[in-house]
Amino acid sequence: MIRLAVDIGGTFTDAVILDEETQTVNLSKVPSTPDDYSQGVLTSIRRLRESMSGIENFVHGTTVGTNAIIQGAFKNAALLGTEGFRDVLEIGRGNRVDMYDPFYRMPEPLIARDKRIEIHERMSSTGAAITPLDLETSRNLVRSLVDSGVNAIAVCLINSYANSTHEERLASLIRELYPSVLVSISTEITNEYNEYERTSTTVINTLLLHIMNRYLGILEEEISRIGFPGKLMLMQSNGGLMTASLARKIPVHTINSGLVGGILAVKALGSMIGIQNLIGADMGGTSFDVELVIDGRYETTPMMRIMTPKSGPDGYPLLIPAVDIHAIGTGGGSIAWIDKTGSMHVGPMSASAFPGPACYGKGGKDPTVTDANLILGRLNPGKFLGGEMKVYPELARSALKHITDYYSMDILEAAEGILKIAVPNMASAIRTMTVERGIDPRGFSMVSFGGAGPLHANLIARELQIGRTFVSTMPGNFSAWGMLTADFRRDYVLTRILSMEKLEISELEERFAKLETHAEKILLGEGISKDRMVLIRALDMRYVGQGHALTLQLPRSKFNEKIKGEIESLFDNLHLKRYLHNAPSQPKELVAIRLSSIGQMKKASLSKIKSGTIEPPSDSLQDPREVYIDGSFKKCKIYDRSRLLANNLIHGPSIIEERVSTTLLLDGYVAEVDPFGHLVISGVDSI
C-alpha cells in the first residue's frame, strides 16, 4: 500500500510518501503557493511521483482555512440570531488578556452589525419552543439579505443546543429559496452551550464555506486528473481525519490542522516502543510546541482560539475540540536582547525564516539561539543541510558583540547564557502542561523532534529530570509522518445539565445509543466498515456548584444500573488526580455527553534499522571537535547518525549529526540506538 501525506505550512509544503511494501519513505519540500495553495500541493507530489495512481491513501493538512481567516476581508456573509441577541458576537465576554492596558482593542466582529439579523423565535434551556419560529418574516429577511449580495449565512440561535429544530428549519428555508447560498447552522458543529463561542464558531465556519469548497473542488479535480483513485482526507484540529466532502460542510475543523501531526507521531511512536506516557517536544525556527500522551492517549481541549490582526489579543473562540498543544515563542530563530534597564531576554521576537539567524548571512543582525549554538561549537558550520547551506560563524559572533560589551562577558559565556535562558523557558512550557493535569514530568519519557529539537533535548531533560528521551529518526518530517497514522474521527457533544441523583441510567443509555446510531451512519457514509469503528463514550461532570467540568472517559459501551456508582467514584478519583482534592460526599452533576467516533485507518509504521554491537561502527565517527558545554570546552566525539546501527551506545559529551538536525549529548548521559534508529538518551546512573 502506498500512502501520501501533504502538509501546507506557512513557508513550505511538505510531502511524505510511504511505500509499505518496500518500506521506503520519500520526502519533498517545496515553497507554499498562497495565491492558489493547490499548486504547491501538486508540485510537492510531482517531486515524488509523476502519477498518483496506486496511491490508496492521501492525507492533507492545510492552512487554507486558517490563512483565509487571518487575512480577513469577508463582505458577503450574514448571521441569523434570536430576537434580542443581535450583539452576542460583538459583546463577547468582557474581560481581556492585557489587563493594565487602557488602549485595549477588542476583536472586530467578523460579521458587521448591519448583517446580523434577529429572527422571531425562542427556545428554552430545556428545549421547549417558548416562541415558535416565524417562517414568513424569516423568509422576507433572508430575501432582503440575498438581494443585498449575501451568499453565505450563519445561523446560531439561543438554546439551540437543547433543541436544534428552529436552526434546521431556517437552513432548509434558505436552501430551498437560494440553492447557491451556503448555510451553516451551529448545531451541525456542536451542541454545546455558551452562545458567544458557539456563534463565533458558526460564523467562522460560514466564512470558510465558499473558500474551502472552491479549494477542495480544484484540488480534487487536479489529483483525479493525475490518476488519484481514492478519497481525499483532511486533518482536523482534533487530530482525526475527515473526508473532503465533510470538510466542505464543516471546514472550521481544518483550522490549525497542520499542527496536529506531531502529537499523532508521538502517540504512534509510543505504541511502537511500548511507552504509554510521553512528552512531545517540537522545536523549530520560531516556536517550541509541547504535547502530552498520557496512558497512550492525547487530550483535546474543548475550545481553541484563532488570532488574527483584527482579533486583538483576545482572538476569536472556536468551540471545536483541538489537540492540546502548548506553544511558546522559543525557537532556533529566537532573538536575545537587552532591555532599557539592562535585563537580558530571549524571544519572543524571532528572526523567523527571513532574515533568519545572523549566521545565515541573509541580513539578520540580531543574535539568535542558533547563532549561540554555532558559537559554542554545538552546530557544525560545514554541515548545515548536509553541507548545502553556507553559514557564517563570524556573523554570529559580531551579532553577540553588544551583549558581551554590555555585560563585559566572554562571548562563550554570553552564547551559553542565551541557551541558559531559553532552555528553562522550554522546560517551563512542559511543566505548565503537566501542572494542568496534576502529573509529574519525571515519570514521563520525552520525544524530541523539529529541526532544532534534538540540539536542546538533553538540556531540557536534565532541567526536568526526565529519565529517557527519544530523538526522532526524522526530526524534520516527523509531523508529516504522524499524519499517516491518523484515524478518521468525529466528536459529538451535547450539553445536558442533570444531577446524578436524578439521572436515569436508561435515559443516558438511550441518549448515547442515539448519538452512536448517528455517528455510525456518518462513518458508514464515509466508507468505514463496522469492524473499523470505535465509539468512545465520555461525560463532562462536576460537583454541584462547580463551574469547570472534567471529561470522564467511560469504561464500556452499554450501561446498566450499577454504572452510576462506578461513574461517581471514577469522577472522584479523576478529580483527586487532577486537583489534589475531591469531595466524594458532595452531590455531582452531569454537564455534557460526549461521543468520539473513530474509524480506524491502517497505520504507518517505522521500519527497523540494521543491528550492530554496543560499539558504534568506526565509519560513523567524524573528526572530533571542542564543544563548549557547562562553562568549558569539552572534547567531543562527533558521530554521523546515518551510519549508526541498532544497539550502538554513545557516551556524552558527544554530538550526533544528521542532514537536518544535530543531537547534543551531555556529559553524564548516554544515547543508545534502538531497533528503529532512535537515539535514546538517559543518565549514566540510570542504566
Place this chain on the structure above:
Amino acid sequence: MSRDPVIQEVIRNYLHRVAQDMETALIRSAYSIAIYDSKDFACGVVDPDCNLLAQSLAGTPVFANNLSNAVEATFEALEEEMLEPGDVILCNDPYLGGGSHGNDVTCIYPVFFGSKLVAFTAVKGHVLDMGGAHPSGYQTNTTEVFQELFRVPPVKFYKKGEINRDLERILTTNIRLPAEVMGDIRAMVASLRVGGKRIEEIITKYGLDNYTEYVKNILDQSELQARMKLNELPKGSFEGEYFLDGDGDDEHPISQKLRVHMKATIKKDEFIIDLSESADQSAGPMNSPRSNTISYAKYAFKSLIDPLSLINDGFFRPLKVITRRGSIFDPIPPAPVNLWLETPHSIVDLLFKVLSRVLPNRTVGGTFGSDVIDFIYGDDKINRRFFVLVDTLQGGWGGTPEFDGVTTYAVCEGNVSYPMMEMLEANYPLQVLKWELIKDSGGPGKMRGGLGVRRDYKLRDPCHITFCYERSRYSPPWGVLGGKEGSTNHVVLDPDGSSTKHQKVTHYPLQSNDIVSFRTGGGGGYGDPLERDPSQVIRDITLGYVSEEKAKTEYGVVFTPNKKNVDQIETDKIRARLRPSRN
C-alpha cells in the same frame, strides 16, 4: 556576588510562571462562578519583606496590592516564629489583611527552605458567601463594618498541613453556602501548594543566598524600569475632581455627592497621587480601606506609564499615595466598606483626565466606571435549592487618541468576564429577554466612546435583588479634550410599566415573571465630535451605533437623500454653525 544577567532572567521568568501555574490550578477546581468564570481572583508570590514578586495574568489586577498587604497583616497578627511549613493563613477582614470586601478571601502559604521562611504564595478570590445580612455581601446601606460580613483576621486555617477543624466549624456556621465556600478554599490551598513546591524547587537549584540576592535585583530592575518611564513624563502638579453618587438605597440615601479630589504630582523621581482633599468618610459603605486605595493607585500608575510589562512591587517604588485618615480613601474602623470597589474606580480614569492636557496622546475618555454588579438570590423552586447569582455586566470605555473606545469591557482595573446567557438560563430560574448594545450610548467625540449594553431578565421564581450602579448622577462618563459624555449606568425594575432609573437597591423583592432591565453606560468621547471623519459617522449610523438625529446634533453630519453618502455641503454648514457653541 557578581550579578549574572542570565540567572536573573531565568528566576524572573520562573516566578511569573509560578503565578501562572497557581492560576491554572485555582481556576480548574474552584466552585465560585466569580472565580472560574468571572476570574475574580489573583494569585501571586510575595517575599518575606512583603514585596509582591509576581502575579498571575488573568484575574483581577487591583488585587495586586492586596496580596502583599495580606502578608503584612499576617505579620501583624502572628509572630513570624509561629509560622510553620504546611500552614495556610486565611483572612478576609477589610481592615486587616483583606483590603477589599469580605467576600474576597485571601489564603497565604508560607514557603520554607529548610527551617527558613523564604516566600509566601498567596491567592485571593471571591467566594460565594461570607455571611452578613443578605447573601450578596454587597448591600448598599450598612452603617458599620460589623453588619457586613463575617470577618476573619489572619488566622491559621491549616496548621502543618492539617485543616483547623474548630475554625472550619466557626466559619461554616456563619456562612450560607458552606460546601461551595469550603470547595473554593480547597481549590485555593491546592493552588498555594503548587506554587510553594515550585518556589522550593528554584531555591534548591540556585541556593537560598543566590535566590534572595537575585530576587532583590529583580525588584531593583523593575524600579529602574519605572523610573525610566517616569522620565518621559512632563513634570508638575495637576488637579481634578469628580463626584461619587453616594451610598444607601435609592429611596434612602445615606451620603450623596461624595467628592473625589486628586492632585497628581510628577517629579523627576517620584509620582505622587494625593487624594487627601477628598470627602470625609461616609456613614454608609462607600469607603475604601487604605490598602485598597493603594491597589487602585498602583493600577492607575502602571496603566499610565507602562501597561504591558509584568509586575512586581519594585515597579511601584517611585509611587507615593497620600490619603487622609478619616476620608473615603482611608476610613477609620468600624466604618462600613461594602462598596469598597465603587469608591476608588474613579482614581484610574481621573488620573487620565487630569493629565489629558499635558499628555493628549496618552489619555482616554472616562469609562462607564462602575462594577455594575448585581446579586439575585432566592429559592429555585424546580431544583429545590437556594441560589445566589453573582452577576456583572460591562460597559463602554472612553475614546482614545487613535480609535473609538471599546464596547462592553470590564472597567479597567477590574477584569471580570460575564457568564453566558445560555449558561444562566440552564443554571438559574430566569430567562434572558435581551442582550444588546445601546444606540447613542457612546460619548460623542472625534473618537467615539464605546457603547453600553442592555440585558433584561424575566424571573421565574420570587427572589431578591441587590445591585450597585455608580457614575450615574453627578459625574457621568466624561469626555476629554472636547469629547462629550457617555450615557449612564442604571437599572429599570419594571421596563414596561415605569421608567424610573435605579442605581442602588438592597434586598429588593421580585415576584415571578418580574422583568429587570440592566443598562450600562457608554464611554466618554475623545476630542471634538465635529472633528470626526464624516464617513465614520455614516458607518456608525449604518451599524446602528449612532442615530441620525445625534449624527446631526452632536457630529454635525447629514446624509444625501439616498442615505448612503455624506452631504458634504450641508455637513460643512452645520459644523460651521455648531463650532462656536462648543467649548
